[in-house]
Amino acid sequence: MPTRETPQQSTHQPTRPRRRALIVGSGISGLAAALTLHRAGWEPVIVERAPARRTGGYFVRFSGPGYSAAQRLGLLDALPSRLAPEGRGFEIDTSGKLTRGISFPAESGGTPLRILLRSDLERALYEEVFELVEIRYGVGPAAITQNRHEATVTLTDGSVETADLVIGADGIHSTVRSLVFGPEDLYRKDFDHVVAACIIDGELPGVRDGDTLIASAPGRSAWINTYTDGHPPVAFLLYRTPWPAAECRRKPAEALREAFGNFGGEIVPAMLDALDHSESVIFDQVSQIQINRWSQGRVVLLGDSAWCMTLYSGQGSGMGIAGAEVLARTLGEHDTVSAALGAWEKELRPLTAKYQKGAHRMQHFFMPVNRFGYTARRGLIRAMSTPVGGKLAKAIMR
Ligand SMILES: Cc1cc2nc3c(=O)[nH]c(=O)nc-3n(C[C@H](O)[C@H](O)[C@H](O)COP(=O)(O)OP(=O)(O)OC[C@H]3O[C@@H](n4cnc5c(N)ncnc54)[C@H](O)[C@@H]3O)c2cc1C
Structure with missing residues (x-):
């Protein structure tokens, strides 16, 4: 049975009708999109397939554009080190x-x-949005259609939602991507x-x-x-x-x-x-996700569903937050959703391409893939204890 958390009355006084965004997924990217869009005057609604909040965590290195975005969004104080x-x-x-x-x-x-846990990021974002944004658990998209004016999403509980924008923040195995862009096999590089x-x-x-x-x-x-x-x-x-x-x-x-x-x-x-x-x-x-367009009409992919870079990049969580921040900004800067999504993608592509490439280099640090990698990794770790080696290692991990 789907459950629902209803927002309290917002104090925001819009000067024009609030545009509505249906966000699929309440992971880091989805919660970050809810936060940034709400602050930009939108009415976000989240649907999440899991029956309740996913609070589990694993080790996360948090730095780069996501760290800067979290700082601008005022989240850093809520993130432990x-x-x-x-x-x-x-x-x-x-x-x-x-x-x-x-x-x-x-x-x-x-x-x-900052070294933290996935659940630390999830909690910081959730606490910012849960009183402002409706989150419906135990439900996801079953079908998505759209015309020039709106997107219509039929949900797995049979209800129907219309929105100005649908955001597929539903992770590497995204249903939104499968429904709108085609099967996962086309885009997943293992x-x-x-x-x-x-x-x-x-x-x-x-x-x-x-x-x-x-x-x-x-x-x-x-x-x-x-x-x-x-x-x-x-x-x-x-x-x-x-x-x-x-x-x-x-x-x-x-x-x-x-x-x-x-x-x-x-x-x-x-x-x-x-x-x-x-x-x-x-x-x-x-796996990584490599797809040549992140949006089709009023449906856009965000986070791992669009550009999953793997744990090796150390930037997956951060880029979910940075991507959401840029999305809200570009939607405010452009008259049409399609112009905004084009500008958004143009701004983010170079970064995600860089981190996807970097993940291939960093995989050897996380797991030596063969005997040569094993020997090289051991040599690198020994060298890290010297001043020159330490600088070199930092440059590689950057
Ligand atoms: C072991 C490990 C270590 C990592 N280390 C780091 C690190 O050091 N630094 C870093 O930055 N990143 C790291 N990452 C990557 C980072 O965790 C991810 O990039 C990030 O969590 C992606 O967030 P997301 O919100 O885009 O996707 P997800 O976290 O996958 O969230 C997607 C959400 O959508 C929901 N969902 C899925 N399908 C549906 C559906 N059909 N309907 C409704 N809801 C749906 C899911 O339940 C989930 O809540 C690591 C990942 C792993 C696995």
Whole structure:
């Protein structure tokens, strides 16, 4: 049964009829669009397929255009910095031995780098919009039609919504994109990698709060981020497989045990045990979305549905926020929706192209894809402890 959160009366006094935007998806991009459009005088409504708020989180590096946009939108104070100043970085070799590992730079992408959780961003945005914007849970689009004046969306609960603009902020496997632009296979470019992420509810042997631990081998890696503020550790695992789509149809626990059996001393097996009891596990292939137009008429894609850059770029969340900010601005600057969407796309394309390209370079840092990558990565981490190597590493991570 779909549920609904109704906004309180807004204090905004529009001088002309408020334009209505139907936003599909209440992830970071959808909530950011609701915030920026509401502030620009629109009436946004969000529909979200999940039955309730998705509050789960994984480790997120937050910097660059998204950080600057969050600053302009007044969100930074609500975003914690979860990097423990006294935190240590370790690499775990295949036998479980710990050696000195990476530490995160203070800056990245031209702004300070903040280490936080996806749920921190979600919460900061949700708290800004929940009293102002209607959010309907347990419902999504079943059909979308449009003419020159409006778009009409038939929802999965049978209701029908009309809007001046439909925003598909429904993630990498976007339904809006499938309904309006065509099947996902046309636009999804797969790495031969699978990612699993979860919150670890349990003990990890020998791990001190604040530590970051990375176990890597050619074609496999496991990352654990721990916190000193009481939040449980967050983990993600990456591995290579020739058939990532088929792999993702398997049970995560079974596929991960096969990929990571006998790896990373005691810590990785403990992670896998914890993962069995974790309530929300992300288990998906690593892919980018490459599509040559982000809008058709009054339907526009935003965030991962339009330009998914993968976790390797470190800019996916940020670009959802930056993209929403630019969208609201360009809609205010242009007389027609189509002119605004054209200008919006022109402004954002160079950035998303840059980050998609950068993700290919950074994949080796997250998971050495072969023996050569493994040796190069170890060399880089050793070099990072020297002043010159440290500067080089920062330049690569920028
Ligand atoms: C392990 C991992 C680590 C990451 N690390 C980083 C990082 O360090 N830095 C960074 O910036 N980014 C990182 N990212 C990427 C970042 O999390 C994403 O780019 C970002 O969350 C995308 O947000 P979104 O709102 O566009 O999409 P999503 O978060 O996918 O949200 C889409 C929403 O739409 C809803 N939805 C889907 N289908 C429908 C439908 N049919 N109807 C209604 N609702 C629907 C979903 O339930 C969801 O709530 C990482 C990702 C992963 C998986």
